[in-house]
Amino acid sequence: MNIWNPWHGCSKISPGCKNCYVYRRDAMYGKDSSVVSKTKNFNFPLAKARNGDYKLQSCDGKVYTCMTSDFFLPEADCWRREAWSMIRERPDLEFVIITKRIERFYEELPLDWGQGYKNVTIICTCENQEMADKRLKIFLELPIINREIIEEPMLEKINIEKYLATGKISCVTCGGESGDNPRPCDYGWILDTREQCVRQNVSFHFKQTGGKFIKDGKVYLIDRKYQQTQAERAGIDFTPVKFSESEFQELFERLKKSEFRSSFKLKQRDREYIESKGIEKIESHCRDFIRERLAPKDISNDGKQTPMKGHPVFIAQHATATCCRGCLYKWHRIAPGRELTACEQDYVVSVIMEWIRSQIEQ
Ligand code: SF4
CATH class of the missing domain: 3.20.20 (TIM Barrel)
Structure with a gap:
């Protein structure tokens, strides 16, 4: 030193x-x-x-x-x-x-x-x-x-x-x-x-x-x-989870290869909803959903907390495997059984919003 x-x-x-x-x-x-x-x-x-x-x-x-x-x-x-x-x-x-x-x-x-x-x-x-x-x-x-x-x-x-x-x-x-x-x-x-x-x-x-x-x-x-x-x-030192640009890209490549994940698309009514609310509002909804439904340590209905329709964010969650803590672990290596950190919540929101933006552009 x-x-x-x-x-x-x-x-x-x-x-x-x-x-x-x-x-x-x-x-x-x-x-x-x-x-x-x-x-x-x-x-x-x-x-x-x-x-x-x-x-x-x-x-x-x-x-x-x-x-x-x-x-x-x-x-x-x-x-x-x-x-x-x-x-x-x-x-x-x-x-x-x-x-x-x-x-x-x-x-x-x-x-x-x-x-x-x-x-x-x-x-x-x-x-x-x-x-x-x-x-x-x-x-x-x-x-x-x-x-x-x-x-x-x-x-x-x-x-x-x-x-x-x-x-x-x-x-x-x-x-x-x-x-x-x-x-x-x-x-x-x-x-x-x-x-x-x-x-x-x-x-x-x-x-x-x-x-x-x-x-x-x-x-x-x-x-x-x-x-x-x-x-x-x-052994209690902690290093935050950081997600690099390349990891982000690699994730979307993997999602594309999944028949199930890639079957989710935004419907006309979802697009109209986004258009009427504005993308910032959708992101704000997304943050709320993640904080309330995905971030808590204990989720009694984990695996069923994300509906298959009713909001563009729900569709995006299924498309990006951010719909429950089980999928989040399997696809994103974020462990269940603990509260998501602020950075992890930011990451999930980024993934979802990236997918929604790419859908709008199509
Ligand atoms: S502990 Fe206090 S007195 Fe000692 S070097 Fe630091 S500021 Fe100065």
């Missing part, structure tokens, strides 16, 4: 800072962490080896920036423009900035920032509900291309689902607290955040358990060296 610390030192601003690892580590060397200073690695992204190549190569992966401070710290306002300038000069690197001071984002932001630099990921830290509500509202309004959230040290159950539902967050990472006297982290809180991510089709990563981990009401004291591996062993 590449780390670039252009400055060192920080000040505590919220409950998550209580046992800050920078303070803990500096204390071991008698160093005062509240003193903020530029480091000798300030120019690291532009540093060159003897052969003239950059020391940091694009194949080196992500560059975690400001890990012993906060990039948006007021004391660093005088250096931030220069740091942004180096980031702009290295579009081949991906800079990851984790902050508890997202409200200071605009301080010394470069004039050419626009909607954001593509090579920058900003991660907003939220250790409890109060900080999540305070910071995420601001975070979502900022011009940032790559946005993630980290709940670490996670101090309580945190509901961020309404923020995830905006579709602007690509990943959420959770973890407990390390150090000598860590505050507890409950596995139930981790699972709850994971469920929110699954429902909203956002990536989820369980990074580490922390030193005091509660599972099923039992407290486990976990040594630092096992905290990450224990989290990995839980």
